[in-house]
Amino acid sequence: xxxxxxxxxxxxxxxxxxxxxxxxxxxxxxxxxxxxxxxxxxxxxxxxxxxxxxxxxxxxxxxxxxxxxxxxxxxxxxxxxxxxxxxxxxxxxxxxxxxxxxxxxxxxxxxxxxxxxxxx
Amino acid sequence: xxxxxxxxxxxxxxxxxxxxxxxxxxxxxxxxxxxxxxxxxxxxxxxxxxxxxxxxxxxxxxxxxxxxxxxxxxxxxxxxxxxxxxxxxxxxxxxxxxxxxxxxxxxxxxxxxxxxxxxxxxxxxxxxxxxxxxxxxxxxxxxxxxxxxxxxxxxxxxxxxxxxxxxxxxxxxxxxxxxxxxxxxxxxxxxxxxxxxxxxxxxxxxxxxxxxxxxxxxxxxxxxxxxxxxxxxxxxxxxxxxxxxxxxxxxxxxxxxxxxxxxxxxxxxxxxxxxxxxxxxxxxxxxxxxxxxxxxxxxxxxxxx
Numbered sequence: 001x002x003x004x005x006x007x008x009x010x011x012x013x014x015x016x017x018x019x020x021x022x023x024x025x026x027x028x029x030x031x032x033x034x035x036x037x038x039x040x041x042x043x044x045x046x047x048x049x050x051x052x053x054x055x056x057x058x059x060x061x062x063x064x065x066x067x068x069x070x071x072x073x074x075x076x077x078x079x080x081x082x083x084x085x086x087x088x089x090x091x092x093x094x095x096x097x098x099x100x101x102x103x104x105x106x107x108x109x110x111x112x113x114x115x116x117x118x119x120x
Numbered sequence: 121x122x123x124x125x126x127x128x129x130x131x132x133x134x135x136x137x138x139x140x141x142x143x144x145x146x147x148x149x150x151x152x153x154x155x156x157x158x159x160x161x162x163x164x165x166x167x168x169x170x171x172x173x174x175x176x177x178x179x180x181x182x183x184x185x186x187x188x189x190x191x192x193x194x195x196x197x198x199x200x201x202x203x204x205x206x207x208x209x210x211x212x213x214x215x216x217x218x219x220x221x222x223x224x225x226x227x228x229x230x231x232x233x234x235x236x237x238x239x240x241x242x243x244x245x246x247x248x249x250x251x252x253x254x255x256x257x258x259x260x261x262x263x264x265x266x267x268x269x270x271x272x273x274x275x276x277x278x279x280x281x282x283x284x285x286x287x288x289x290x291x292x293x294x295x296x297x298x299x300x301x302x303x304x305x306x307x308x309x310x311x312x313x314x315x316x317x318x319x320x321x322x323x324x325x326x327x328x329x330x331x332x333x334x335x336x337x338x339x340x341x342x343x344x345x346x347x348x349x350x351x352x353x354x355x356x357x358x359x360x361x362x363x364x365x366x367x368x369x370x371x372x373x374x375x376x377x378x379x380x381x382x383x384x385x386x387x388x389x390x391x392x393x394x395x396x397x398x399x400x401x402x403x404x405x406x407x408x409x410x411x412x413x414x415x416x417x418x419x420x421x422x423x424x425x
Contacts (some may be wrong), residue, residue: 021130034334035392037325041397051387053336058302062309062330064323079299087306 001025001067001109003067006046007092009108010101012069016081017090028110030098034059041065046110048098052076057083057091065089071098138220139213141254142234142244148173151180151201155190156301158200171233172204178243180204210235214242214331220246228406274316281296287315287349293333298386304331304345315349317422322340324400325354325420331393332358332416338383339363340413353402364410370408371406372398 004022007014021044029041030048039049044066047120049056060068067090070076076084076091084091094101126208148171149161163168164183169183190203194236197203204380210233211220234244249324250258273323277285289311305326312322326420329345343360365371372394399406 019134020213032387033390033392034387035331035390035396038331039392049387052171052331053386054299055248055301055386055388058306062302062305062326 003046003090006105006108006110010092010094012092012094015091015093016077016084017067017088020088023066025110027112028105028113029112030102037063038063046105047100048101048105050074050098052080054079054083056080057087057089060084060089061087067092069094069101071096071101132255133217133221136217136254136258138211138212138215138234138246139244140219141179141217141251142246143250144244146171146233146242147247148242149182150174151199151202151204153200154199155187155203156196159187162187169231171198171242171245173210173233173242176239178208178210178235178240178242179284180206181208181231181233207285209231210240210242211246213238216350216424217251221251225247245344273314275313285351287312289347289349291345291347293336293343293345295337295340297337297342301337302330303332305309308347309343312349312354317349317354320419321354321422325356325418328397328400328418328420329356330357331396332356332418334388335393336360338379338388343413352422354420354422356416358416359413360417361413364409364414365408365409368406368408372421 001024006025010083011114017115023044025044025046027042027044028046028048029037031037031040031043032050034055037047037049041063041089043064045063046067046069047060047065048069048071052073053079054071056068057080068084069092071094073093073095075093081091096104131307147161147165147167150160151172151174158170162168169181170420171178172180172182180201183202186203186205190198193279209223209227211223213234213236223229223232226364231245233242235241235248236243240332276287289308289330291307293304294300309322309326309328329347335344340360340362344360348355350358373391374395375391377389377391383389397416397418400420401418402421403417405417406414408414
């Protein structure tokens with residue numbers, strides 16, 4: 001599913017990466033532990049987290065993730081948004097809890113990464 | 121076309137503005153000229169439609185289809201204003217190309233007059249043909265630039281005369297600089313990409329370095345990351361001056377962590393970092409002395425099939 005369509009369906013607020021090309025998203029990953037994301041998320045995943053500090057952009061960029069969703073009304077730090085714009089990583093905000101976000105994304109056809117399907 | 125090519129086009133249509141690609145010397149006609157005259161304009165210029173402009177502003181658009189309607193029906197008047205489409209959709213020259221493309225797509229328009237924002241004067245026209253032409257041109261330019269850069273960098277090893285060639289890159293990491301965490305790993309990744317290193321290799325190197333870089337930031341006063349790129353492997357050396365790891369075996373156990381609370385609150389210090397480095401590397405050696413510092417050596421082979 002196109003990220004733009006996901007944003008529309010889910011009513012996410014887009015705070016970074018607005019002007020970057022639309023991408024197709026098929027999978028996602030949830031974690032607040034950055035090394036866990038590094039170990040288990042896959043290229044192009046949507047990452048749902050509560051962390052809002054600039055390092056989430058470094059992780060997303062390193063893993064070439066499709067975007068970051070901050071759940072539960074969390075707001076990213078200003079530097080996070082700046083970095084995300086530089087790196088072209090979309091950051092989306094939601095008032096829903098991480099559980100709710102994942103549940104609704106699953107309904108839209110976004111499923112989990114099959115663990116260990118790919119080494120990195 | 122491969123995926124990279126499609127991605128590039130997507131990037132371009134969000135990147136380029138309508139003004140970048142539009143045809144500028146636009147042929148337009150006045151609403152008061154006759155349909156006979158229109159027929160001549162279309163025939164002479166070999167075009168299938170033309171914007172109708174009054175005092176520089178768009179008032180309509182007229183195409184061959186309207187001309188045919190007029191020829192078959194011959195009712196009402198015989199000037200362009202009687203047959204043109206009046207509520208014509210225009211695009212601004214500073215709008216992104218994607219805007220024009222989605223209008224073509226959704227409404228089935230053949231052409232869109234381009235107007236500037238201030239006085240709404242017609243400054244150009246875009247058609248599907250004009251867009252395709254400009255995209256092909258852009259891709260070609262981009263392709264050449266990337267080719268040249270890739271060539272320059274990727275042939276480095278072949279072009280240098282020596283028995284063996286190693287490219288060395290050295291980076292400093294400041295202790296405690298959480299805000300800039302990942303900068304070194306990001307820069308190394310960029311450089312490896314330019315050197316035409318394969319994606320699975322540069323990703324593994326970058327991830328291993330990211331984890332090591334964060335360790336320097338959280339647990340030391342800073343340190344140095346050295347990357348040695350050889351034709352057969354990439355070797356990374358990360359060194360700091362303390363505090364050192366009391367028991368490396370403990371540190372390598374998944375979930376083992378000495379991280380203080382503030383580090384854990386940031387989502388780090390879960391005891392996965394060193395395991396991630398190990399997973400990404402073909403060889404990993406940690407030498408650590410408490411009070412002296414830690415030296416981490418990582419090797420990623422170029423061909424790991």
